[in-house]
Amino acid sequence: MRTGIWLVGARGSVAVTSVVGALALRAGLVEPTGCVTELPALRSPALPGYADLVFGGHDIAPTPIVKKAEALATAGVLPARLVTALPDELASVEDEIRPVPAAARQADVIAALVADLTSFRDRHRLDRVVVVNVSATEPAPAPHPGHTDLAALEQELATGATVLPPSSAYAYAAFTAGCSFVDFTPSTGARLPALAELAQRERVPYTGHDGKTGETLVKSVLAPMFALRNLKVRTWSGVNLLGGGDGANLAEPAANAAKAASKQRVLGETLGYVPEGNTRIEYVDDIGDFKTAWDLITFSGFLGTAMRMEFTWHGCDSALAAPLVLDLARLTATAHRTGRSGPLGELAFFFKDPLGAGPHSLPEQWATLCAFVRQLDADASGAAVPPPVEQG
Numbered sequence: 021m022r023t024g025i026w027l028v029g030a031r032g033s034v035a036v037t038s039v040v041g042a043l044a045l046r047a048g049l050v051e052p053t054g055c056v057t058e059l060p061a062l063r064s065p066a067l068p069g070y071a072d073l074v075f076g077g078h079d080i081a082p083t084p085i086v087k088k089a090e091a092l093a094t095a096g097v098l099p100a101r102l103v104t105a106l107p108d109e110l111a112s113v114e115d116e117i118r119p120v121p122a123a124a125r126q127a128d129v130i131a132a133l134v135a136d137l138t139s140f141r142d143r144h145r146l147d148r149v150v151v152v153n154v155s156a157t158e159p160a161p162a163p164h165p166g167h168t169d170l171a172a173l174e175q176e177l178a179t180g181a182t183v184l185p186p187s188s189a190y191a192y193a194a195f196t197a198g199c200s201f202v203d204f205t206p207s208t209g210a211r212l213p214a215l216a217e218l219a220q221r222e223r224v225p226y227t228g229h230d231g232k233t234g235e236t237l238v239k240s241v242l243a244p245m246f247a248l249r250n251l252k253v254r255t256w257s258g259v260n261l262l263g264g265g266d267g268a269n270l271a272e273p274a275a276n277a278a279k280a281a282s283k284q285r286v287l288g289e290t291l292g293y294v295p296e297g298n299t300r301i302e303y304v305d306d307i308g309d310f311k312t313a314w315d316l317i318t319f320s321g322f323l324g325t326a327m328r329m330e331f332t333w334h335g336c337d338s339a340l341a342a343p344l345v346l347d348l349a350r351l352t353a354t355a356h357r358t359g360r361s362g363p364l365g366e367l368a369f370f371f372k373d374p375l376g377a378g379p380h381s382l383p384e385q386w387a388t389l390c391a392f393v394r395q396l397d398a399d400a401s402g403a404a405v406p407p408p409v410e411q412g
């Protein structure tokens with residue numbers, strides 16, 4: 021299945037790490053460490069192989085991706101030997117990155133995005149294209165009557181108005197071009213009733229939001245432990261220090277608020293109540309793509325005895341995110357191929373703020389994902405659903 025991955029924010033850290041990683045996997049230069057679709061329970065012949073993936077994308081920045089890859093290598097995010105081993109492959113991806121179209125009317129911007137997507141699909145004779153949003157986090161938009169239903173949105177766009185935030189304009193363009201959509205960011209993306217309607221009309225699936233790669237990943241494992249032992253979490257506070265482009269963008273208060281809200285949601289959903297405390301994000305230029313999260317949890321046990329735990333997480337954000345971007349693109353393309361449309365809540369495992377009403381605890385999300393992949397396998401091959409695979 022020849023599958024296009026169209027990256028919105030194609031010159032950013034997560035996008036370039038995903039591209040270098042996929043090219044290196046295809047060339048057999050690295051192990052698929054961090055790619056969960058390579059675990060025995062999720063490996064599936066229905067998913068497109070790394071050799072079937074073709075990359076393109078949009079970005080507002082002009083930095084060539086090979087320069088970005090070299091900068092990531094210097095920062096220790098990826099091995100420099102991969103950048104020198106893949107010059108032609110990186111040049112081919114560079115040829116497929118387009119500037120973000122500009123026009124006075126948002127409808128014209130969207131039409132130009134659609135044209136970029138369809139010409140990419142035609143040029144490479146792709147079976148399908150997945151649009152993946154890995155661009156800078158946006159502030160939440162003000163409510164607009166055009167967001168509530170598709171007819172209202174189309175009417176507003178026809179007047180020449182700018183109705184949608186950029187992430188939602190990309191989702192609109194993706195659905196219109198018959199592409200599925202993955203939102204790896206906390207931005208609005210497809211989370212508007214008007215766009216849910218469009219996805220159903222065009223019979224395309226979408227998923228999101230906000231990749232779960234660090235502090236929230238640890239929270240989604242620890243919170244069920246407190247819940248299952250009936251320990252009362254009194255406060256849970258965290259500080260996240262990060263640099264890089266994402267860190268600089270999140271220094272902006274509105275984008276910071278969108279991200280912090282997304283990171284705290286797991287606690288209420290998993291514990292059944294919201295403990296005191298909050299999550300802070302601070303920009304530290306010097307640490308680049310390496311994030312430090314420090315969390316303090318206070319809780320009570322039997323007879324109200326007060327206890328506490330702390331953890332510190334030092335993660336390389338892009339190295340944690342990139343394999344998940346590849347997993348999500350392969351899974352979403354297969355969901356599209358097997359006739360699924362609308363929100364894919366089954367992929368909640370990957371997200372801080374997943375679509376749908378699924379569980380927020382990581383083990384439950386994992387079980388849901390395993391069952392989903394078995395179902396995709398069966399649908400793709402026309403066979404009965406295979407039994408679960410033992411992990412190991």
Ligand SMILES: NC(=O)c1ccc[n+]([C@@H]2O[C@H](COP(=O)([O-])OP(=O)(O)OC[C@H]3O[C@@H](n4cnc5c(N)ncnc54)[C@H](O)[C@@H]3O)[C@@H](O)[C@H]2O)c1
Nearest residue numbers: 029031032033034079081155156157205231233265266337
């Ligand atoms: N790295 C992680 O672990 C992780 C986890 C969850 C979510 N995310 C999200 O992924 C996104 C990307 O992170 P990153 O570290 O690669 O950031 P980055 O700043 O390195 O890259 C973002 C890219 O988006 C581009 N961009 C900005 N506005 C755009 C627009 N309107 N259209 C097209 N491109 C645009 C920028 O020029 C830049 O190249 C962020 O929103 C981040 O919050 C990252």
